[in-house]
Amino acid sequence: MRPRKAGSSFVSLTFVLLLGAPAMADDSLRDLQIDNSIIPAELANNAILLRERVLLDNLPVDIVESITTEVGPRRVGTEGDKRAIAWAQAKFEELGFDRVWAEEFTVDRGWIRGDAKAEIVSPYPQNLVLTALGYSVGTNGDLVGEVAEFATFDDLLAVPAGDSLKGKIAFVSFSMADYVPSPGESELGGYGQGTRARGRGHVEAAKRGAEAIVIRSVGIDNNRNGHTGGGYGYEDGVRKIPAAALSAPDAILLQNMLSRGGPVTMKLNMTSEITGPVVGANVIGEITGRDGSDEYLVLGAHLDSWDDGTGAIDDGAGVGSMMATAALIGQMDQRPRRSIRVILFGAEEIGLVGVQAYAKAHREELNDHLLGAEVDGGGGRINTLTSGVGDASVAVVREMYKLIAPLGIEWSDANDATGDSDMSVLGRAGMPALGFNQNSNDYFMYHHTSNDTFDKIIPEDMRYLTAAYATIFYVAAELDIDFRK
Amino acid sequence: MRPRKAGSSFVSLTFVLLLGAPAMADDSLRDLQIDNSIIPAELANNAILLRERVLLDNLPVDIVESITTEVGPRRVGTEGDKRAIAWAQAKFEELGFDRVWAEEFTVDRGWIRGDAKAEIVSPYPQNLVLTALGYSVGTNGDLVGEVAEFATFDDLLAVPAGDSLKGKIAFVSFSMADYVPSPGESELGGYGQGTRARGRGHVEAAKRGAEAIVIRSVGIDNNRNGHTGGGYGYEDGVRKIPAAALSAPDAILLQNMLSRGGPVTMKLNMTSEITGPVVGANVIGEITGRDGSDEYLVLGAHLDSWDDGTGAIDDGAGVGSMMATAALIGQMDQRPRRSIRVILFGAEEIGLVGVQAYAKAHREELNDHLLGAEVDGGGGRINTLTSGVGDASVAVVREMYKLIAPLGIEWSDANDATGDSDMSVLGRAGMPALGFNQNSNDYFMYHHTSNDTFDKIIPEDMRYLTAAYATIFYVAAELDIDFRK
Numbered sequence: 001m002r003p004r005k006a007g008s009s010f011v012s013l014t015f016v017l018l019l020g021a022p023a024m025a026d027d028s029l030r031d032l033q034i035d036n037s038i039i040p041a042e043l044a045n046n047a048i049l050l051r052e053r054v055l056l057d058n059l060p061v062d063i064v065e066s067i068t069t070e071v072g073p074r075r076v077g078t079e080g081d082k083r084a085i086a087w088a089q090a091k092f093e094e095l096g097f098d099r100v101w102a103e104e105f106t107v108d109r110g111w112i113r114g115d116a117k118a119e120i121v122s123p124y125p126q127n128l129v130l131t132a133l134g135y136s137v138g139t140n141g142d143l144v145g146e147v148a149e150f151a152t153f154d155d156l157l158a159v160p161a162g163d164s165l166k167g168k169i170a171f172v173s174f175s176m177a178d179y180v181p182s183p184g185e186s187e188l189g190g191y192g193q194g195t196r197a198r199g200r201g202h203v204e205a206a207k208r209g210a211e212a213i214v215i216r217s218v219g220i221d222n223n224r225n226g227h228t229g230g231g232y233g234y235e236d237g238v239r240k241i242p243a244a245a246l247s248a249p250d251a252i253l254l255q256n257m258l259s260r261g262g263p264v265t266m267k268l269n270m271t272s273e274i275t276g277p278v279v280g281a282n283v284i285g286e287i288t289g290r291d292g293s294d295e296y297l298v299l300g301a302h303l304d305s306w307d308d309g310t311g312a313i314d315d316g317a318g319v320g321s322m323m324a325t326a327a328l329i330g331q332m333d334q335r336p337r338r339s340i341r342v343i344l345f346g347a348e349e350i351g352l353v354g355v356q357a358y359a360k361a362h363r364e365e366l367n368d369h370l371l372g373a374e375v376d377g378g379g380g381r382i383n384t385l386t387s388g389v390g391d392a393s394v395a396v397v398r399e400m401y402k403l404i405a406p407l408g409i410e411w412s413d414a415n416d417a418t419g420d421s422d423m424s425v426l427g428r429a430g431m432p433a434l435g436f437n438q439n440s441n442d443y444f445m446y447h448h449t450s451n452d453t454f455d456k457i458i459p460e461d462m463r464y465l466t467a468a469y470a471t472i473f474y475v476a477a478e479l480d481i482d483f484r485k
Numbered sequence: 486m487r488p489r490k491a492g493s494s495f496v497s498l499t500f501v502l503l504l505g506a507p508a509m510a511d512d513s514l515r516d517l518q519i520d521n522s523i524i525p526a527e528l529a530n531n532a533i534l535l536r537e538r539v540l541l542d543n544l545p546v547d548i549v550e551s552i553t554t555e556v557g558p559r560r561v562g563t564e565g566d567k568r569a570i571a572w573a574q575a576k577f578e579e580l581g582f583d584r585v586w587a588e589e590f591t592v593d594r595g596w597i598r599g600d601a602k603a604e605i606v607s608p609y610p611q612n613l614v615l616t617a618l619g620y621s622v623g624t625n626g627d628l629v630g631e632v633a634e635f636a637t638f639d640d641l642l643a644v645p646a647g648d649s650l651k652g653k654i655a656f657v658s659f660s661m662a663d664y665v666p667s668p669g670e671s672e673l674g675g676y677g678q679g680t681r682a683r684g685r686g687h688v689e690a691a692k693r694g695a696e697a698i699v700i701r702s703v704g705i706d707n708n709r710n711g712h713t714g715g716g717y718g719y720e721d722g723v724r725k726i727p728a729a730a731l732s733a734p735d736a737i738l739l740q741n742m743l744s745r746g747g748p749v750t751m752k753l754n755m756t757s758e759i760t761g762p763v764v765g766a767n768v769i770g771e772i773t774g775r776d777g778s779d780e781y782l783v784l785g786a787h788l789d790s791w792d793d794g795t796g797a798i799d800d801g802a803g804v805g806s807m808m809a810t811a812a813l814i815g816q817m818d819q820r821p822r823r824s825i826r827v828i829l830f831g832a833e834e835i836g837l838v839g840v841q842a843y844a845k846a847h848r849e850e851l852n853d854h855l856l857g858a859e860v861d862g863g864g865g866r867i868n869t870l871t872s873g874v875g876d877a878s879v880a881v882v883r884e885m886y887k888l889i890a891p892l893g894i895e896w897s898d899a900n901d902a903t904g905d906s907d908m909s910v911l912g913r914a915g916m917p918a919l920g921f922n923q924n925s926n927d928y929f930m931y932h933h934t935s936n937d938t939f940d941k942i943i944p945e946d947m948r949y950l951t952a953a954y955a956t957i958f959y960v961a962a963e964l965d966i967d968f969r970k
Contacts, residue, residue, distance in 0.1 A: 065741060068738070068741075069609060069738060069741040069742055070608075070609045071609070072609065072610075072611035072612075072738075073611070073612075079610070080611075123555075124554060124555045124556070124557065125557075125564070126557035126558070126565075126795070127557075127558075129935060222936075222938075222940045222941065223708050223710075223936055224710065224794070224934075224935040224936045224938060225708075225709065225710070248940065249795075249936070249938035249939070249940050250938075252938075252939065252940050253553070253554060253557075253795065253938065253939065256550060256553075256554040256939070257554055309709070310611070310734075310738065449709075450614060450709040451707075451708055451709045451734070453707075453709060453734035453735075453737075453738065454734070454737065454738065454741070455707045455733065455734050455737050456707065
C-alpha cells in the first residue's frame with residue numbers, strides 16, 4: 001500500500017473497500033452482466049467504485065485551471081512553452097506520480113507571431129480582423145493587393161500556375177460552418193476541407209503568382225477572431241508568401257464587398273518571422289505498476305498550444321483529463337499491476353513534432369507500449385468506445401466497455417482505433433490502441449482562437465470524460481492481457 | 486398617387502387594392518374585433534396588408550448590410566462617421582424619401598481610440614485582452630501596478646478617498662452575466678449595475694488614488710473581446726486615469742490569479758487620446774404627408790456606433806428598421822395623411838449628444854412631433870407595446886395594437902412610454918411616445934464589441950420588428966388624432 005497525501009478524500013473509499021461493504025452505484029454488477037472469467041468480480045467492483053468516485057472529482061478541471069492560469073499560451077519555442085514544461089513536471093510530482101521526466105527535442109525552426117493587421121483600402125475603408133497562420137512569413141511592411149476570391153481550395157487550384165494571380169491577394173472563402181457533408185462523410189468533413197487551404201494555400205497561391213493568401217477561418221463560430229493553425233511548410237523553390245485567417249464576420253464582410261462586383265483592395269501588415277531552431281520537450285509522468293515489468297499503458301495529450309488563447313480546450317482538457325486519470329488510479333489502495341504513463345507531447349500543433357521525436361527515441365521499446373489513447377478534442381464526454389487491438393482481445397475490451405456503458409457510451413465493434421492525434425503515430429506503428437470518440441460540443445467554435453480559454457470548460461463533461469478513461473485504464477492495467485493478440 | 490420605382494413588388498398589392506378584393510391574412514378583421522369608429526375598416530384592412538407585405542420584405546436587413554459593409558464603424562468625429570452621414574442621406578434619397586437633410590452639431594471633444602494592451606507581469610506572465618472605455622486618456626507609456634479587486638462598484642466606493650489605492654490598478658470584477666436581479670427588478674438589472682463602474686469608475690478610483698481602472702466588460706458573453714462604452718466624463722479637479730474593460734475570459738483569468746492570494750501585477754499600455762472639438766450630424770429623411778401640415782410622426786435610431794465592430798445590432802438594426810418602416814409606408818398607394826420623419830441621431834453613444842442638439846434646435850417645434858419611438862435594442866422582435874400618450878388616446882393606441890397582436894405582441898396598459906434612447910429626451914420633454922419593447926436576444930453578447938457585425942442580424946426577426954412599426958405608424962399617420970390628449 002502506498003502512502004497517500006494527507007487529507008485525500010480517497011481515504012473514505014479505501015475504508016469502504018477494507019470493510020468489504022462497497023457502496024454500489026445504481027447499476028449493479030449483475031445488471032452489467034460482466035463475464036467474470038474475463039474481468040473478475042472484485043476488479044469490476046473496484047472499477048465501478050472508481051468510476052463513481054471520479055465523477056465527483058474536480059481534479060481534471062482544476063488541472064486545466066492551473067495550466068491556463070499559471071502558464072497560458074505555450075507554443076513550442078516560446079517562454080510559455082518553457083514554463084509549461086516546468087509546470088507539467090511540478091504538477092506530476094504534486095499529483096504523486098512515481099517517476100517524472102522530460103525528453104527534449106529540437107524543432108528545426110521557431111516562429112515569432114508578431115502582429116497581423118488588415119484593412120480594406122477601397123472601395124469601403126474598414127479594418128478587418130485576422131490572425132497569422134502558423135509559421136507564416138511577414139509582409140515586410142504594407143502589402144497591398146486586389147482581392148481574388150475563391151469559393152473553395154479546388155477553385156484556387158483550378159487557376160493556371162504562373163502569374164495568373166500576380167499582384168493579387170488570394171481569398172479562399174470556404175466556410176466550414178456552411179459545409180454539408182456528403183452521405184457517409186464525417187460530420188467534421190468541413191474541417192478536413194477547410195484545412196486543405198489552411199495547410200497548402202500559401203504554396204498553391206504562390207505558385208500562381210499571388211502576393212499573399214487569406215482564408216476564412218476554419219471554424220463554426222461567428223466570433224470576430226481568426227482561427228490560426230497549419231501553415232508550417234513552405235515548399236522549396238516556391239516563393240514564401242504571407243498567410244492569414246480572417247474571422248468569420250470579416251470573411252462575410254469581405255464577401256459582401258466583393259458581391260457588389262467592383263475591385264476590392266486590401267492592405268496587409270504582418271510582422272511574423274520564422275527563426276532558427278528551438279527546443280521543445282515531451283513531459284512524462286509514470287504511476288509505476290506493482291508487477292515490476294518494463295511495460296506500460298500510455299495516456300496521451302499535448303502540452304503545447306496555439307498562442308492566441310490559453311489552450312484550455314486544445315489541449316488543456318487533454319492534459320487535465322489524462323493527468324487526472326492516472327493520478328486518480330494512483331490514489332487507489334494499491335498501485336495497478338502495470339505502469340501507466342502519461343505522455344504530454346510537445347509541438348503537436350506544428351505537425352506532431354514531439355511524438356515523432358518520441359517515436360524515434362523509443363523505437364526499440366514500442367513493444368513496451370501495451371495500450372494507448374489520447375484526448376485532443378476538448379473536454380466533452382465520450383460517446384463511443386472502439387478498440388484497436390488484436391482480434392483475440394476485442395472481447396476483453398468489450399467486457400471493459402460494459403463498465404462505462406452507464407456513462408451513456410456506445411460500443412463500436414469496428415476495432416479500427418489507432419489512437420488519436422499524437423498517439424496515432426504510435427498506433428500506426430503497431431501499438432494497440434483504444435478510440436474514445438468524444439462529443440465535440442462547441443470545440444470548433446473556439447479551436448485555435450483567442451477564445452480558447454478556461455471558461456469554455458464544462459466541469460461535468462470533464463468529469464464524465466475522465467471517469468470513462470479512468471475506469472477503462474484501471475481495468476486494463478490490472479488485467480494480464482496482451483492487447484496485440 | 487405617387488410614382489413607384491420600376492420593378493417594385495408593391496405593384497401587386499396596389500393591384501389587389503384597386504380590385505377591392507384584398508387577400509387577407511389568416512386573421513381576419515372580424516377576428517381582431519377592431520372598433521371601426523376608431524380605425525375605419527378600410528384603413529385597418531390596408532394596415533394588415535402592409536403588415537403582411539413587410540413581413541416578406543428584406544429591406545431592413547439590406548439596409549443593415551449596406552451600412553455595415555459600405556461604412557462600418559462610425560464613432561462621432563471619425564472618418565467613418567462622416568461616411569455614415571453621407572451614406573444616410575444617399576440611402577434616404579435612394580429609398581424615395583421626399584425631403585432629406587443633415588443637421589450638424591459640434592461635440593466639445595473628440596477621441597482617438599489608439600491601442601490598448603495589457604499583460605500580467607507577475608506571478609504568471611500572460612497577455613490579457615481589453616478595450617479602452619470611451620474617451621479614456623492613455624497611459625503615457627507603460628503603466629505598471631498591483632491589481633486591487635473589487636467585487637462590485639459599491640465595494641470600490643467603500644474604500645476611503647485619498648491614497649488608499651495609491652500605485653494600484655483598480656479592478657471591478659462585477660459580472661452582468663452572473664447577476665441575479667432582485668424581485669421586481671428588470672431582468673437587465675445587471676446591465677444597470679455594470680454600467681455604474683463603466684460610467685464613473687475612472688472618477689471614483691482616481692479619488693482613491695488609483696493609477697488606472699479596469700472593469701469586467703458589461704455583457705453576458707464569454708468571448709475574448711472587451712465591451713467598450715461609457716467613460717465620457719472626467720470630473721474637474723479629479724486626476725484623469727485610464728479606464729478599460731477586460732473581456733469576460735480575461736476577467737476570469739485575472740480573478741483566478743488573484744484567488745491564489747499573492748499580489749498580481751499588471752502592465753497597461755493605452756494610446757488613447759482626447760482631442761479638440763469634432764463635428765457630427767443628425768440625418769433626417771421625411772415621407773411628406775398629403776395633408777400639407779407641419780406636423781409629423783418621428784421614428785428614431787442612432788447613426789453613430791462604437792468603433793470595435795461595424796455597428797450592426799447597435800444601431801444598424803435601428804437604422805435599417807426605421808428607414809424601412811417609413812420607406813415601405815412611402816411605397817403605398819398614396820402618401821400617408823401626416824408626414825413621417827426618420828431621425829438618425831449622431832453621437833448617441835457618447836451620451837445622447839446628437840439628440841440634445843436636435844432638441845435645442847427644434848425646441849420651438851416640439852409640438853409638431855405628434856408621436857415618436859426609437860429602435861436601439863438590436864434587431865429582435867417586439868414583444869410588448871405600451872403607449873405614452875394622453876389618457877384620451879390610450880384607447881386609440883389599444884385599437885392600433887390589435888393590428889399587430891398576431892405578430893406575437895402583448896399589450897401593456899401602463900401608458901408610461903417616453904421613447905427609448907435618443908427619443909427619451911423628446912419624450913420626457915412632452916412628446917407623445919410609443920414603447921415597443923424588444924426581445925433582447927443575444928444583444929448583450931455583442932453590444933459594444935468587435936463582434937457587433939452583420940452576421941449577428943437575424944433576418945426574420947428584423948422583418949417582424951419592422952412589420953410591427955410599419956403597421957402602427959401607418960395607422961397613426963392616417964388618423965387625425967392628437968396623441969397628447
